[in-house]
Amino acid sequence: MSTTTSSQPVSKLKHLPLMRLAFRPFFLLAALFSVASLLVWLAFWHGTILLRPYGGLVFWHQHEMLFGFAAAVVAGFLLTAVRNWTGLPSLNGGPLLGLVVLWLLGRGLMAFPMGLPEWMLLTVDLAFLPIVAIVMARLVITAKRWRNLIFVPVLLLFATANLAMHLGVVQGDAELIRQAAYLAVLLITLMMTVVGGRVIAMFTANRLGRTKPEPIALLEGVTLLSTAGVVVLQLVIMLGVAIPTLLMGGVMLLAALANTVRMARWGGLHSWREPLLWGLHGSYACIPLGLVMWVLALMGLMRVELAVHALTIGGMGTMMLAMMARVSLGHTGRPIRTLPGIGVALGLMLIAALVRSPVLALFPQITHWTYTLSIIFWCLAYAIFLAHYTWPLMQARVDGQDG
Numbered sequence: 001m002s003t004t005t006s007s008q009p010v011s012k013l014k015h016l017p018l019m020r021l022a023f024r025p026f027f028l029l030a031a032l033f034s035v036a037s038l039l040v041w042l043a044f045w046h047g048t049i050l051l052r053p054y055g056g057l058v059f060w061h062q063h064e065m066l067f068g069f070a071a072a073v074v075a076g077f078l079l080t081a082v083r084n085w086t087g088l089p090s091l092n093g094g095p096l097l098g099l100v101v102l103w104l105l106g107r108g109l110m111a112f113p114m115g116l117p118e119w120m121l122l123t124v125d126l127a128f129l130p131i132v133a134i135v136m137a138r139l140v141i142t143a144k145r146w147r148n149l150i151f152v153p154v155l156l157l158f159a160t161a162n163l164a165m166h167l168g169v170v171q172g173d174a175e176l177i178r179q180a181a182y183l184a185v186l187l188i189t190l191m192m193t194v195v196g197g198r199v200i201a202m203f204t205a206n207r208l209g210r211t212k213p214e215p216i217a218l219l220e221g222v223t224l225l226s227t228a229g230v231v232v233l234q235l236v237i238m239l240g241v242a243i244p245t246l247l248m249g250g251v252m253l254l255a256a257l258a259n260t261v262r263m264a265r266w267g268g269l270h271s272w273r274e275p276l277l278w279g280l281h282g283s284y285a286c287i288p289l290g291l292v293m294w295v296l297a298l299m300g301l302m303r304v305e306l307a308v309h310a311l312t313i314g315g316m317g318t319m320m321l322a323m324m325a326r327v328s329l330g331h332t333g334r335p336i337r338t339l340p341g342i343g344v345a346l347g348l349m350l351i352a353a354l355v356r357s358p359v360l361a362l363f364p365q366i367t368h369w370t371y372t373l374s375i376i377f378w379c380l381a382y383a384i385f386l387a388h389y390t391w392p393l394m395q396a397r398v399d400g401q402d403g
Contacts, residue, residue: 015093016093017394017395017396017397018393018394019092019093019094019096019097020092020396020402020403021079021080021083021090021092021096021331021403022075022076022078022079022080022090022091022092022096022099023076023077023079023080023324023327023328023331023393024076024393024394025076025096025100025393026072026073026075026076026079026100026103027072027073027076027324027327027328027389027393028386028389028390028393028394029072029100029103029104030068030069030070030072030073030076030320030324031324031382031385031386031389032386033064033068033069033072033107034065034069034317034378034379034382035378035379035382035383035386037061037064037065037068037069038375038378038379039375039379040057041057041061041375042372042375042376042379044057044061045368045371045372045375046372051111053110053111053112053113054109054110054111054113054121054169055110055169059165059169059177060110060111062165062177062181063110063162063165063181064107064110064111065312066161066162066181066184066185066188067106067125067128067129067162067165067184068103068106068107068110070184070188070316070320071103071128071129071158072103073320073323073324074132074155074158074188074191075099075103075128075129075132076324077195077323077327078132078136078151078155079091079096079132079135079136080327080331082135082136082139082140082148083139085140085143085145085148086139086140086142086143086145086148087143088139088142088143090135090139091135099128099131099132102124102127102128102131103128105124106124106125106127106128109121109124109125110125118166118169118170121166122163122166122170125162125166126159126162126163126166129155129156129158129159129162130155130156130159132155133151133152133155133156133159136148136151136152136155137149137152140152150194151191151194154187154190154191157183157187157231157235158184158187158188160183160235161180161181161183161184161187161238162180162184164176164177164179164180164183164238165177165180165181165184168180176238179234179237179238180238181308182234182237182238182304182308183231183234183235183238185308185311185312185316186230186231186234186311187231188311188312188315188316189227189230189231189287189290189291189311189315189316190227190228190230190231192283192284192287192315192316192319193223193224193227193259193287194224195323196280196283196284196287196319197215197220197223197224197262199280200263200266200280200281200284201213201265201266201267203276203277203280203326204266204267204268204270204271204277204280204281205267207271207274207276207277208267208270208271208274208277210267210270213265213266213267216265219258219261219262220262222254222258223255223258223259223262226251226254226255226258227255227258227259229251229255230248230251230252230255230291233247233248233251234248245298245299248298249295249298249299252291252292252294252295252298253291253292253295255288255291256287256288256289256291256292256295257288259284259287259288259291260288263281263284263285263288266281268281268285274338275338275342275343275346275347276322276325276326276336276337276338276342276346278346279318279319279321279322279325279343279346279349279350280319280322280323282314282318282346282350283314283315283316283317283318283319283322283349283350284315284319285314286310286311286313286314286315286318286350286353287311287315289310289314289357289358290307290308290310290311290314290315290357291307291311293306293307293310293357293358293361294307294308302361303361306356306357306358306360306361307357309353309356309357309374310353310356310357310358313349313352313353313356313357313374313378314349314350314352314353314354314357315353317349317352317353317378317381318346318349318350318353321345321346321349321381321382321385322346324385324389325338325339325342325385325388325389328389328392328393329392331397331403332392332393332395332397332398332403333397333398333399333400333401333403334392334398339388340388341384341387341388342384342385342388344381344384345380345381345382345384345385346381348377348378348380348381349377349378349381351377352373352374352375352377352378352381353374355370355373355374355377356370356371356374
């Protein structure tokens with residue numbers, strides 16, 4: 001009788017809609033967290049200190065947008081997609097709740113360190129990504145879906161970048177923090193390249209009734225290898241080894257060119273009536289834009305920060321919003337269509353990226369207003385997402401299926 005009784009809460013938790021698949025809690029929490037954290041950052045930018053986080057507000061903003069917001073979206077997407085890729089049950093119920101609590105603890109301790117030892121904060125925050133990688137690896141290896149194993153080393157490198165940022169705080173090494181943040185941004189860019197290459201052309205062809213272009217093996221190889229090469233070079237730089245500017249710039253230009261040619265074949269110009277499509281194409285276009293701007297920064301023509309924000313706001317923020325909007329409909333059994341305002345949200349994200357990167361590069365004298373506008377546009381965009389998706393993410397699928 002005791003066994004039956006103790007299993008009842010576990011069974012109830014497993015069937016709680018919010019804990020059925022990882023996209024539900026993590027998409028919801030990531031959107032909420034991004035709005036809240038950027039409002040804190042906006043207040044700081046305007047001279048009001050609302051928070052005294054671990055590492056200071058500048059470090060906290062860098063770290064939490066990468067390892068708070070982005071890591072949650074990546075975990076929600078991969079731990080949901082891996083079920084489709086492998087045909088095996090993914091994390092749900094109690095284990096999923098445990099992972100969510102771990103993520104929340106990390107965010108709480110980073111924002112309110114409460115004088116706790118650095119090793120404790122570091123341990124809690126670092127544990128999240130390796131656990132996601134282990135779950136992914138177990139399912140992919142069990143199902144022998146080797147094509148999807150690429151995400152495991154990427155997740156582990158992402159965790160390594162997190163560790164390096166923490167070590168930079170402990171050692172007072174601002175350069176290590178900066179280079180580790182760059183590595184994290186480029187790792188997310190690599191993930192966008194892999195996922196975008198798999199789904200954007202397919203989504204576009206299916207929605208518009210067009211023939212999906214067959215991938216060109218050489219182009220795909222050059223795109224992925226050059227983008228991965230940029231990541232490897234940045235890892236070497238983070239480890240303190242000098243890399244010739246010509247080498248880094250050359251590999252970045254190759255990655256930008258390959259991604260541009262690859263994207264041009266997907267029919268993005270035909271998607272202008274479908275925000276869930278042009279949002280994906282627009283976000284992917286920010287990858288070569290950001291890489292080219294990074295090369296210009298290496299040449300001393302602009303700040304690297306501008307290239308980073310082209311990749312993070314235009315690429316990461318916009319693609320994640322578009323994917324979250326799409327996945328949250330499909331996996332709750334709803335028709336995949338653009339809900340009212342989502343097109344506006346995606347447009348705001350792309351405008352925020354342009355204002356924060358190319359426009360600011362051309363008109364540095366308007367820095368204060370461009371920062372403010374980009375933050376406000378992001379918050380509005382994700383608030384629109386929350387207005388539409390909070391309730392569906394917390395409810396059972398409308399078609400009665402599991403998920």
